[in-house]
Amino acid sequence: MQLFNNTHYDFLGTKWPFIIASLILTAAGLVSIVVKGGPKYGIDFAGGAVMYLRFNQEPPVDQIRAALESKIQGEVSVQQITGAPEVLVGTQIKDEKELNVNRQVIEDTLRSTFGAGGGKLDLNNASGDQLASKLREPLLQAAVAMSEQELQTVVKAIADFRASKGGLLTSLDQLSGVPGVTPQVLNAIKQECALGPFTILSAEVVGPKVGRDLQKQAILATLYALAGMLVYIALRFEWIYGVAAVVAVLHDTILTLGLFSLFNKEISLTVVAALLTLVGYSMNDTIVVFDRIRENLRSMRRESLPEIINLSVNQTLSRTILTSGLTLLTALSLWLFGGQVLNGFAFALVVGIIVGTYSSIYIASPILLFSQNVLERKRGTKQTPAVSVKQAASSPAGGGRKAVRS
Numbered sequence: 001m002q003l004f005n006n007t008h009y010d011f012l013g014t015k016w017p018f019i020i021a022s023l024i025l026t027a028a029g030l031v032s033i034v035v036k037g038g039p040k041y042g043i044d045f046a047g048g049a050v051m052y053l054r055f056n057q058e059p060p061v062d063q064i065r066a067a068l069e070s071k072i073q074g075e076v077s078v079q080q081i082t083g084a085p086e087v088l089v090g091t092q093i094k095d096e097k098e099l100n101v102n103r104q105v106i107e108d109t110l111r112s113t114f115g116a117g118g119g120k121l122d123l124n125n126a127s128g129d130q131l132a133s134k135l136r137e138p139l140l141q142a143a144v145a146m147s148e149q150e151l152q153t154v155v156k157a158i159a160d161f162r163a164s165k166g167g168l169l170t171s172l173d174q175l176s177g178v179p180g181v182t183p184q185v186l187n188a189i190k191q192e193c194a195l196g197p198f199t200i201l202s203a204e205v206v207g208p209k210v211g212r213d214l215q216k217q218a219i220l221a222t223l224y225a226l227a228g229m230l231v232y233i234a235l236r237f238e239w240i241y242g243v244a245a246v247v248a249v250l251h252d253t254i255l256t257l258g259l260f261s262l263f264n265k266e267i268s269l270t271v272v273a274a275l276l277t278l279v280g281y282s283m284n285d286t287i288v289v290f291d292r293i294r295e296n297l298r299s300m301r302r303e304s305l306p307e308i309i310n311l312s313v314n315q316t317l318s319r320t321i322l323t324s325g326l327t328l329l330t331a332l333s334l335w336l337f338g339g340q341v342l343n344g345f346a347f348a349l350v351v352g353i354i355v356g357t358y359s360s361i362y363i364a365s366p367i368l369l370f371s372q373n374v375l376e377r378k379r380g381t382k383q384t385p386a387v388s389v390k391q392a393a394s395s396p397a398g399g400g401r402k403a404v405r406s
Contacts, residue, residue, distance in 0.1 A: 029258010
């Protein structure tokens with residue numbers, strides 16, 4: 001399928017608006033990072049405790065924040081998830097001693113503020129062992145003949161049923177259809193249990209030392225990926241192509257991180273995964289363009305390098321639009337409907353795909369042309385594709401390495 005057949009756009013002639021826009025956005029992002037004292041790291045890197053809560057009605061965000069801030073020192077973040085009665089509650093920690101303390105304080109505060117009350121067990125947040133321990137004596141007093149194995153089976157069935165309801169029950173009568181929950185068992189549950197208005201879907205804790213180690217490893221992983229790609233392209237093409245491609249990908253990464261700072265979004269492990277994905281995606285797009293440039297250099301030795309670059313970009317334009325467009329639609333869907341947990345990951349993908357696509361055309365190609373011109377001036381020759389012909393001749397399809405003059 002060809003969306004753009006025989007196009008003749010002058011991409012190099014219109015490069016400056018895109019280059020200037022990139023410089024402005026990059027500068028704004030870097031200034032934002034410096035002003036804010038660095039990137040805004042998530043729990044994965046900064047260390048802390050985070051809980052994912054679901055309520056049976058609109059979450060009282062202000063009440064949650066007020067309750068936690070009165071019990072926990074330091075910054076407490078409470079973020080409501082758009083379009084759902086769910087919130088993310090997080091708190092940073094300064095040392096390992098605060099780790100388990102903060103998590104327990106969050107749980108205790110939420111349960112005392114929004115829990116079932118009345119001394120009854122909150123079934124929406126009770127573990128299997130807690131529920132079994134709570135029911136064991138009342139069932140014995142009610143003369144319900146049930147072995148320990150049967151009790152554990154019933155408790156597991158209740159937990160599975162609660163999970164099928166999104167972790168949140170709205171009425172104890174809903175348990176009447178659960179296997180093993182007889183009227184006597186249901187009566188005991190109603191005596192000993194109640195339903196709180198929220199449930200803890202997940203809880204996660206990361207120590208500060210682990211967070212710093214993860215931060216260091218994420219930076220090294222990105223740098224190693226860029227270095228490996230530089231070596232590959234230098235061997236596959238020439239070193240000048242590798243420099244152009246790596247500078248373009250580095251531009252994509254810095255610009256994306258700057259936008260994260262401008263939009264006050266956290267950088268987590270999933271965001272790093274997205275950035276590494278985009279490094280590969282952008283590099284692949286750039287290599288496709290460079291490969292076409294190399295092919296055209298072998299067959300169009302008398303054309304100037306700018307003409308060859310423009311032609312090559314036009315020839316790969318249909319492939320670029322189709323690939324990037326379909327990938328962008330998927331990333332947009334994930335960003336809009338993937339929920340708060342995947343929001344940062346999806347945002348990085350959306351920004352990275354857009355930036356990576358135009359950087360292959362308006363960043364990598366101009367850098368290649370500029371570098372080529374600098375080399376030509378240093379060698380004291382006028383601008384011809386002779387250097388690139390040399391490179392083309394060194395490729396497997398080029399035969400040997402002999403000088404060719406136009």
